[in-house]
Amino acid sequence: MxxxxxxxxxxxxxxxxxxxxxxxxxxxxxxxxxxxxxxxxxxxxxxxxxxxxxxxxxxxxxxxxxxxxxxxxxxxxxxxxxxxxxxxxxxxxxxxxxxxxxxxxxxxxxxxxxxxxxxxxxxxxxxxxxxxxxxxxxxxxxxxxxARKREHAAEWFAERAVEAQEAERSRLSREIHDGIAQRLAGLGFHLSAAERALPEHHPEGLAQIIVARRLCELAAAETRAAIGGLRPPVLDDLGLSAALATLAREVGNGPGPSGSIDVTVTVEGELEDALPDHVQTALYRIAQEAVGNSLRHASATCVDLLLEHFEDRVRLRVADDGTGFSIRDACAQSGRSRPAAGRSAPPGGLGPAGRGERVRRPDSYGLRGMAERAELLGGRVTVTSRPGAGTTVEAVIPIPGRGRP
Missing domain, CATH: 3.30.450.40 (GAF domain)
Known part of the structure; x- marks a missing residue:
């Protein structure tokens, strides 16, 4: 016209x-x-x-x-x-x-x-x-x-997936608490009763009962720790910051393989609204795995946790002073090309050169799990390490509805 x-x-x-x-x-x-x-x-x-x-x-x-x-x-x-x-x-x-x-x-x-x-x-x-x-x-x-609809659909799927994982963890936690934990408590009660009832002229039998009771107490303690690891109540009651502080206290109170370990938590920045539950859960699990790796594999004496809140994303940084490892060598041992920098690469994903390098070490499946948790929510995990210089795990996860990192 x-x-x-x-x-x-x-x-x-x-x-x-x-x-x-x-x-x-x-x-x-x-x-x-x-x-x-x-x-x-x-x-x-x-x-x-x-x-x-x-x-x-x-x-x-x-x-x-x-x-x-x-x-x-x-x-x-x-x-x-x-x-x-x-x-x-x-x-x-x-x-x-x-x-x-x-x-x-x-x-x-x-x-x-x-x-x-x-x-x-x-x-x-x-x-x-x-x-x-x-x-x-x-x-x-x-x-x-x-694109917005697909982004919202992806966020919805990630939230449902995390909820399903945590629901299964909660179910296992209840079953362990109501089943194994109660049976161990009953077993401990009967062992104590048997120890008191055994005549003093049976020292060998008494010694065996004492050993069995101590093993029962140890199993009960490990069961309580497993229940707390499956679903820490503090995460539901007080939120991520308090859950990280509790994790630091629990790890710091127990000696590591190479002696005591000092774990500190620093929180910076504030958000107008609380983080969604599935984001808090993912960040807590990543921190839990990273601190566990420092405790089990790195011979670390100090671990620093930093949680930073930005307007559109949250960053979690877990750094230890442990033995560290060579990502370049780890990639070479896995039969893949080495990262260009040789010091930093996301676990189970692309290295700095973007050539498909993968980190492989005894705890690589834990590292891969951290990366998958972050990627499910549209974020990323990066591992930086070198021999003698410790290891740093950094997770960045976007806040749903507020853009991408």
Whole structure:
């Protein structure tokens, strides 16, 4: 309907004020339905006789046209007809028309305009020019909408997956507490009773009962530790910071393989809202595994935990002063190419060179598990180490709905 002149020439002929309004709308928020609302307002303000405009955008499934009201199925009414045939269609009362917005050979949107009286041809030419000019913008908005939906779906899946894992851990914790732990408690009671009842002239039998009672107490202690490891109550009751502090106390109170170990926790930054439960759980499990590796494999005497809150992400850093290891050698032993830097690589993933190097060491499955927990939530885990210089595990996880790291 624009005649010989192209949309840019036609719009430029309407004056600089219109061009300024077009630029302002085109540079505004690229998210639907905001862009559709801004474009509808631009059409009405720029036309001479149009009283309102509705912008319909093809949905993700390409089965209906979405707008502020109920979706319009393809082929239904003027808007649905234009969406299917890709041609403008005047309303039967002569007071407006439905104008298609094309992207390639597809119709991705329809501008439905109305006027109080007969619709001037110049207004229809204006709408057609705006439809052609805003086609790339609306196409970009549709792609962004699809990306947002997939991002939300991925976040939902990650949350459900973590919830399922933690539900299974909670179930195991209850079963151990109500089953094995209770039986060990009963066994300890009977062993104590047998120790008291055994005559003193049976020293060998008494010694065996004492040994059995001590083994029972040790098994009970390990069972309690297993229950706490499966699902620490403090994580549910007080949150991540308190759970990390409790983890530090528990590790620090018990001697490590090479002597006592000092574990410190530092928390920096604040968030307006509490972290989602599945993010807290993932970060706690990563800290638990990293501290456990420092205790079991690194001969560390000091472990520092740093939890940093940013607006759109959370960073957990676990650094020890242990023996460390050569990531370059670990990659060579695994039969894969070495990282370019030879000092840093994400476990179970790509190294700095991005060539598919993988970290392999006795606890590599634990490292891989940390990486998988972070990746499930759209984050990453990086391990930095070298012989004699300790090991640092850093996890960065985005806060859902606030962008990516």
């Amino acid at each position: 624009t005649g010989a002149a192209g949309p840019a020439e036609l719009l430029a002929g309407r004056g600089n004020d219109l061009l300024v309004r077009i630029v302002a709308v085109a540079c505004s928020a690229r998210e639907l339905p905001r862009m559709a609302e801004d474009l509808a307002g631009l059409v009405v303000r720029s036309a001479r006789a149009l009283t309102f405009c509705d912008v319909y955008v093809l949905d993700e499934d390409e089965r209906a046209m979405e707008w502020s009201g109920p979706p319009v199925p393809l082929g239904e009414g003027d808007v649905g007809w234009v969406a299917v045939h890709g041609r403008a269609r005047a309303h039967t009362d002569g007071r407006g028309a439905a104008i298609p917005v094309h992207s390639g050979n597809a119709t991705i949107a329809v501008l439905d305009v109305r006027s109080a009286g007969p619709c001037p041809r110049e207004d229809l030419d204006l709408v057609t020019a705006l439809a052609e000019l805003f086609a790339p913008v609306l196409c970009s908005c549709r792609r962004l909408r699809t």
